[in-house]
Amino acid sequence: xxxFSFVASCCSAIGSAISSAVSSIGSALSxxxxxxxxxxxxxxxxxKPVAEALGRFAxxxxxxxxxxQPHENVEDMGERALQAAGKGITMEKFENFDGYMDALRKFxxxxxxSSKRSSAEKLVAGLGVGTIGVEDKFNAERGxxxxxxxxxxxxxxxxxxxRMQGLVSAxxxxxxVFAYLEKRLGGAESNSFRKDLEMTPEGQPMNKQQLGTxxxxxxxxxxxxxxxxxxxxxKNNPTRDA
Numbered sequence: 001x002x003x004f005s006f007v008a009s010c011c012s013a014i015g016s017a018i019s020s021a022v023s024s025i026g027s028a029l030s031x032x033x034x035x036x037x038x039x040x041x042x043x044x045x046x047x048k049p050v051a052e053a054l055g056r057f058a059x060x061x062x063x064x065x066x067x068x069q070p071h072e073n074v075e076d077m078g079e080r081a082l083q084a085a086g087k088g089i090t091m092e093k094f095e096n097f098d099g100y101m102d103a104l105r106k107f108x109x110x111x112x113x114s115s116k117r118s119s120a121e122k123l124v125a126g127l128g129v130g131t132i133g134v135e136d137k138f139n140a141e142r143g144x145x146x147x148x149x150x151x152x153x154x155x156x157x158x159x160x161x162x163r164m165q166g167l168v169s170a171x172x173x174x175x176x177v178f179a180y181l182e183k184r185l186g187g188a189e190s191n192s193f194r195k196d197l198e199m200t201p202e203g204q205p206m207n208k209q210q211l212g213t214x215x216x217x218x219x220x221x222x223x224x225x226x227x228x229x230x231x232x233x234x235k236n237n238p239t240r241d242a
Contacts, residue, residue, distance in 0.1 A: 014038075014041055014042055014045050014120070016038065017041075017121075018037060018038060018041030018045075018120060018121050018124050019033045019034060019037045019038045019041070020033075021082055021121055021125065022037050022082075022121075022124055022125050022128045023037075024082070024085040024086070024090070025081045025082065025085045025090060025091060025125060025128065025129065026085070026090040026091025026092050026100075026132075027090075027091070027092055028091050028092070028132050028142060029091070029128045029129075029131075029132060031142060031143030031146060032127075032128045032131055032132075032143065032146050033128065035143075035146055036146045036147065036149070037124055037128060039178075040054075040123075040124050040127060040149065041120050041121065041124045042232065043153075043228060043232065044119075044120040044123055044124060045118065045120035046231070046232055046235050047228065047231060047232075050153060050228065051119070051120065051123060053153070053156050054123070054127075054149060054152065054153050054156075055073075055074060055075060055123055056156075057149075057152045057153075057156055057160075057161060057164075058074040058123075058126065058127055058130060058149070059073050059074055060161035061130075061152070061161040061164055061165060062074065062130045062133070062134075064161050064162070064165050065133075065134060065137060065165055065168070066137075067130055067133035067134060067137065068101075068130070068133075073126075074123060074126035074127060074130060075119065075122040075123050075126055076122075076126070077104060077125075077126045077129055077130075078121070078122040078123060078124065078125030078126030078127070078128075078129065079109065079114050079117065079122045079125070079126075080104040080105075080107050080109060081104060081125050081126070081128075081129050082117065082121070082122070082125050083107065083109055083110060083113055083114070084103065084104055084107045086113075087107075089103055089104075089107065091132070096136070097132060097133055097136040101133070104129075127149055131145055131146060131148065131149075134148065134168060138168060138169065138171065140171075140174070144174050145168070145173060145174075147173075147175075147176065147177035147178055148164065148168065148173055148177075150177040150178055150181060150221075150225075151164070151177060151221055152164060153228075154181065154220075154221040154222075154224040154225045154228070155217050155218075155220050155221040155224060158213075158214075158217035158220070158221075159217070159221070160201075162201045163201045165201075166199065166200070166201045166202070166203055167196075167197065167199065169203075170199060170203060172196040172197060172199060173196070174196075175189075175192070175193040175196060176193075178225075180193045180218075180222075181221060181222050181225040182222075182225070183222070194214070194215070194218065197214060197218075198211060198214065
């Protein structure tokens with residue numbers, strides 16, 4: 001079983017609950033909710049440092065692209081989307097993403113409902129809404145950018161908001177990130193995946209030194225993904241080594 005499959009299944013109760021909640025936001029999130037959503041939800045719920053780092057990245061990344069405003073944050077937007085969905089305000093009710101976001105900003109939150117919802121559920125919902133916003137902004141195929149959170153989650157010091165904004169803007173993030181992290185891609189596919197990332201945040205081709213740094217960063221990301229999977233396994237089998 002690959003690490004993605006393991007993480008997706010090891011916290012099935014939490015992942016399924018979050019997936020169900022996120023899918024209520026709208027049919028546009030169906031791919032996100034059923035694939036990456038349960039994985040992100042399980043990891044975010046179990047590993048708080050990872051969750052906090054991913055939340056910081058997402059805020060800066062989505063603010064930089066204009067998906068959310070400078071004073072907004074991903075968790076709050078996720079909570080708004082979830083509460084709005086509970087009142088029948090879903091994405092498909094609007095002609096475009098901007099109209100939906102305007103409705104979320106005007107939606108009056110119920111603090112009591114919010115207090116009973118986990119941070120993991122709020123963050124994953126916000127990441128789902130943000131993913132749709134990025135796909136719409138760059139006319140990307142629905143579901144093609146579900147994996148944009150994996151690289152910054154596994155190596156945030158290299159895959160910064162600015163770097164990721166540049167890659168998304170240039171259309172260079174369409175590969176299967178998790179398959180790459182798990183070494184499930186063939187040689188040609190792996191080379192193609194890396195080739196797409198060989199661009200500086202300024203949009204220029206990388207020099208030899210920059211390429212070396214990129215490859216090291218990708219190796220570090222793979223190691224961190226393996227570490228995350230190991231931590232998840234230990235949390236779900238706490239008596240294994242007892």
